[in-house]
Amino acid sequence: MRLSDVLNKAPDGAVYQIEGFLGGRPLRWRRHRNIAVGKVFHNFHCQQCGDQRSFQSGTSLACLGLGDRAVSIDATLKCPGCEGRVEVWFVVGSENDIFGQAPHVRLERYTENLRDRAVSIGEITGPFADLVKRANAAYEAELGAGSMVYLRWILESITCEVAEIANVPTVGKKGGRVPFRDLLERVNDQRSIIPQQFSSNGYKLFGESSEVIHGNSTEEEALKKFKPCLQLVLGVVEEVNRDNVFASAIDELGWGVDDIDVIAGDAS
Structure with a gap:
């Protein structure tokens, strides 16, 4: 296996x-050397081409020494379609001397x-992409x-947005904000924004970030x-996106909620 094979697995x-x-030969701290280890390939969604492309590097990569057991490698990858x-x-580390004949390495x-020229495959898009x-x-x-502050921000924001769409009150009888635990439960009852796999622990996800933020x-x-x-927060975002797509499809077809119930009943 060559080093490029490891880099391709990133x-x-x-x-x-x-x-x-x-x-x-050792590569001393902060010393540069060009290395020939094969081309690096990574798949991205090219913004210019509007499609998935396998971006690739040249045959020579820039390597920076970080000591006897680590190196930093920079690579420029080019789209085969538009050349963007x-x-x-x-950063590649080694369990032994990285300059050896057969080092054991890990990324x-x-x-x-x-x-803004490409998007990672599977990367979230939409209003929360920047926060992610x-x-x-x-x-x-x-x-x-x-990092956890941003995750809590996403969870709070998406819950409040869905609450507004679903007409779930965010303000209590005395004019104060509804506690987030209660708001999350009410919103989830209305729109099922928490993935079923952890629907009973939805607030625990918020609590994990709060524990960190409060020191x-x-x-x-x-x-x-x-x-x-992050994976759990993205799961919530995906549930909301899925719900919105479904709701939009219903509107475009001119179906009402009662129609959906009838159709579901006929299919069962």
């Missing part, structure tokens, strides 16, 4: 044994700079609490919680 962080790529360019950055960090990008950027910068978790704990919490 963000996979598994350990792989690869062919030596530094010629048995994006940048990707990798420790992967960052994309798509410059900010959350991921904070995570990449190892800002655990900061009850360390930065290390916050970073460990980020990825699973």
Whole structure:
């Protein structure tokens, strides 16, 4: 296996044994060297082409030494259709000397700079896309609490927006805001925005972010919680998007809620 095979698997962080790529010579701290390890390929949705493309690098990659057991690699990837360019950055670590003949390496960090020219495959779009990008950027910068702030912001925002659509009151009888736990439960009863797999623990998701934000978790704990919490928050966003698509389809067909009940009854 060559180093490019590992880079192509990003963000996979598994350990792989690869062919030596530094010629048995150490690459000292902050020293650069061009390496030939095969081309890097990553699939993105090209904004110019309007379709998925396999962006690829050249045959030579820029490598920066980070000590005897790590290197940083920069690569410019080009769309084969319009030749639009994006940048990707990798940090590769090794269990032994990374300049050896057959080092065991793993991808420790992967960052994309798509410059509005491409979108990651499967990346969320819509009104919360920017907040998700900010959350991921904070995570990449190892800002655990900061990354969780954005996740809570998304969850609060989408709940309040759906509450407005579904005419669920966000203000209590005395003029104060409805506690978020109650609002989330009421909104979910009306529109089922929480994925069924964890519908009974919807508020616990909000609580995880609150624990971090209020200083009850360390930065290390916050970073460990980020990825699973992100997936759950994205699950809520997907449920809302799915509901909106369904509602739009009903409107376009001229069906009413009663019609849907009849059709469902006939199909059963």
